[in-house]
Amino acid sequence: xxxxxxxxxxxxxxxxxxxxxxxxxxxxxxxxxxxxxxxxxxxxxxxxxxxxxxxxxxxxxxxxxxxxxxxxxxxxxxxxxxxxxxxxxxxxxxxxxxxxxxxxxxxxxxxxxxxxxxxxxxxxxxxxxxxxxxxxxxxxxxxxxxxxxxxxxxxxxxxxxxxxxxxxxxxxxxxxxxxxxxxxxxxxxxxxxxxxxxxxxxxxxxxxxxxxxxxxxxxxxxxxxxxxxxxxxxxxxxxxxxxxxxxxxxxxxxxxxxxxxxxxxxxxxxxxxxx
Amino acid sequence: xxxxxxxxxxxxxxxxxxxxxxxxxxxxxxxxxxxxxxxxxxxxxxxxxxxxxxxxxxxxxxxxxxxxxxxxxxxxxxxxxxxxxxxxxxxxxxxxxxxxxxxxxxxxxxxxxxxxxxxxxxxxxxxxxxxxxxxxxxxxxxxxxxxxxxxxxxxxxxxxxxxxxxxxxxxxxxxxxxxxxxxxxxxxxxxxxxxxxxxxxxxxxxxxxxxxxxxxxxxxxxxxxxxxxxxxxxxxxxxxxxxxxxxxxxxxxxxxxxxxxxxxxxxxxxxxxxxxxxxxxxxxxxxxxxxxxxxx
Numbered sequence: 001x002x003x004x005x006x007x008x009x010x011x012x013x014x015x016x017x018x019x020x021x022x023x024x025x026x027x028x029x030x031x032x033x034x035x036x037x038x039x040x041x042x043x044x045x046x047x048x049x050x051x052x053x054x055x056x057x058x059x060x061x062x063x064x065x066x067x068x069x070x071x072x073x074x075x076x077x078x079x080x081x082x083x084x085x086x087x088x089x090x091x092x093x094x095x096x097x098x099x100x101x102x103x104x105x106x107x108x109x110x111x112x113x114x115x116x117x118x119x120x121x122x123x124x125x126x127x128x129x130x131x132x133x134x135x136x137x138x139x140x141x142x143x144x145x146x147x148x149x150x151x152x153x154x155x156x157x158x159x160x161x162x163x164x165x166x167x168x169x170x171x172x173x174x175x176x177x178x179x180x181x182x183x184x185x186x187x188x189x190x191x192x193x194x195x196x197x198x199x200x201x202x203x204x205x206x207x208x209x210x211x212x213x214x215x216x217x218x219x220x221x222x223x224x225x226x227x228x229x230x231x232x233x234x235x236x237x238x239x240x241x242x243x244x245x246x247x248x249x250x251x252x253x254x255x256x257x258x259x260x261x262x263x264x265x266x267x268x269x270x271x272x273x274x275x
Numbered sequence: 276x277x278x279x280x281x282x283x284x285x286x287x288x289x290x291x292x293x294x295x296x297x298x299x300x301x302x303x304x305x306x307x308x309x310x311x312x313x314x315x316x317x318x319x320x321x322x323x324x325x326x327x328x329x330x331x332x333x334x335x336x337x338x339x340x341x342x343x344x345x346x347x348x349x350x351x352x353x354x355x356x357x358x359x360x361x362x363x364x365x366x367x368x369x370x371x372x373x374x375x376x377x378x379x380x381x382x383x384x385x386x387x388x389x390x391x392x393x394x395x396x397x398x399x400x401x402x403x404x405x406x407x408x409x410x411x412x413x414x415x416x417x418x419x420x421x422x423x424x425x426x427x428x429x430x431x432x433x434x435x436x437x438x439x440x441x442x443x444x445x446x447x448x449x450x451x452x453x454x455x456x457x458x459x460x461x462x463x464x465x466x467x468x469x470x471x472x473x474x475x476x477x478x479x480x481x482x483x484x485x486x487x488x489x490x491x492x493x494x495x496x497x498x499x500x501x502x503x504x505x506x507x508x509x510x511x512x513x514x515x516x517x518x519x520x521x522x523x524x525x526x527x528x529x530x531x532x533x534x535x536x537x538x539x540x541x542x543x544x545x546x547x548x549x550x551x552x553x554x555x556x557x558x559x560x561x562x563x564x565x566x567x568x569x570x571x
Binding site (some may be wrong): 008012013015016021022023024026027028029033034046047086089091093094096097098099100103104106107108109110111112115116117118119120121122123124126127140146147149150164165168169172177178179190203205206207208209210213214225228232234243246249250253256257258261264265268269 | 278281285300302307384385386390450455458509527537548556564
């Protein structure tokens with residue numbers, strides 16, 4: 001668009017590629033370390049590309065982390081389901097129906113996604129203790145579902161705000177009530193945002209550490225982030241195993257990102273309120 | 276949109292229970308934390324005896340907490356600067372029409388999809404002073420002995436070790452500001468750019484006089500998001516450095532977690548968390564107010 005001469009174009013590619021290499025570099029270190037045989041992992045060979053790659057470390061990492069990977073799936077799937085269901089109901093209501101104080105109410109809901117979770121942790125732990133949910137997967141599911149409501153409500157609301165009011169009004173004239181319109185007219189056109197929220201919640205709940213480390217103590221319940229941190233913190237586990245584990249822990253979200261990149265970016269931009 | 280009152284009531288009947296649940300878990304719990312922060316609870320057994328603001332006074336007199344606030348300040352400023360400047364450069368490179376744009380975008384943004392724990396683990400390994408990137412520089416013939424996150428050096432109140440965390444966090448979040456700026460650049464009407472070109476403006480003048488002014492609102496949003504991330508930072512620090520020697524890489528989020536859930540100093544932890552909340556609110560509330568005012 002802007003007129004460019006050859007030197008400028010050369011520099012643009014030069015810098016783009018340079019930056020790309022800087023971004024990939026940590027991933028290469030990760031992979032290179034994870035395929036080193038145990039004998040070669042002495043730190044001094046870290047910068048030497050491995051000529052005899054082995055996948056032993058992946059077996060070892062999988063043996064240690066597989067139950068926790070499964071825990072993460074058990075956590076993420078129900079949280080995504082409830083976030084989408086409740087977020088869509090709330091988002092529909094706040095996008096189309098205004099009443100006195102509805103904007104203030106909505107702003108108060110949205111503020112919930114910015115708070116440092118440290119400021120609710122002590123009461124949260126006490127509450128989960130009293131309701132016998134502390135330390136259990138269901139407690140963690142409940143926590144993530146509740147604190148994920150602001151962002152999922154926001155994403156659905158921004159999407160539904162684009163839908164013409166006439167659609168809802170026509171449905172109501174057609175003798176549907178507010179939730180009839182939602183079921184018959186709104187749900188069928190919600191798929192794009194369902195995907196955005198699904199990917200967003202999948203990634204952020206999968207990657208969460210704070211709630212997981214505070215709520216789950218039992219290694220059999222802990223999701224992957226906590227297990228990986230414990231693995232890397234223990235002095236006896238070799239670095240190549242930790243690196244293999246780090247890659248295993250990242251594969252699901254990397255996969256989602258690479259396959260659904262567009263939706264991932266949409267979710268990212270929606271997180272800045274204006275959407 | 277017009278809607279009969281009866282229908283709104285039907286709507287509220289469904290939405291209000293969720294709102295109440297959320298309000299209990301957000302505002303109710305914040306109030307509860309505040310109450311704990313005013314108590315003498317210091318140990319496993321709750322002790323809600325009121326002691327006023329003495330926990331706060333103690334915090335502001337403690338070396339560790341003062342260090343945390345300085346670290347937060349420097350980390351936030353550096354992190355924001357790198358993400359905004361770097362993010363704009365990357366966005367502009369893509370905007371100005373590269374082949375394989377999608378590939379570059381995917382590469383710049385992939386760190387966003389992995390957890391802070393994983394990036395902490397990787398960067399801890401890369402920046403290990405004895406053998407990490409220093410070794411790479413030594414192999415290239417440089418005399419690299421930088422202590423990275425173990426360095427206790429400081430310039431004024433700035434701890435040198437923080438740079439390691441800034442590098443890791445920026446590596447992870449540069450793609451975010453890039454995506455924001457790219458969306459912003461793509462939203463600028465091409466006529467504006469074209470008419471500036473017809474007026475004979477060069478590339479740098481177009482950037483400075485045409486593109487940057489249009490990106491102001493987006494920069495503002497990006498700063499809010501980056502700011503609240505850095506005020507809350509915990510996972511990355513926990514996985515990568517911990518509090519560090521002499522707390523050179525300590526942050527309020529980490530202090531709160533350790534003192535509360537490892538040390539059982541509940542009142543102290545609650546006070547830290549309330550200060551964190553106030554800092555975040557200072558940044559976010561004006562932003563939310565201005566956003567929702569505009570919508571009315």
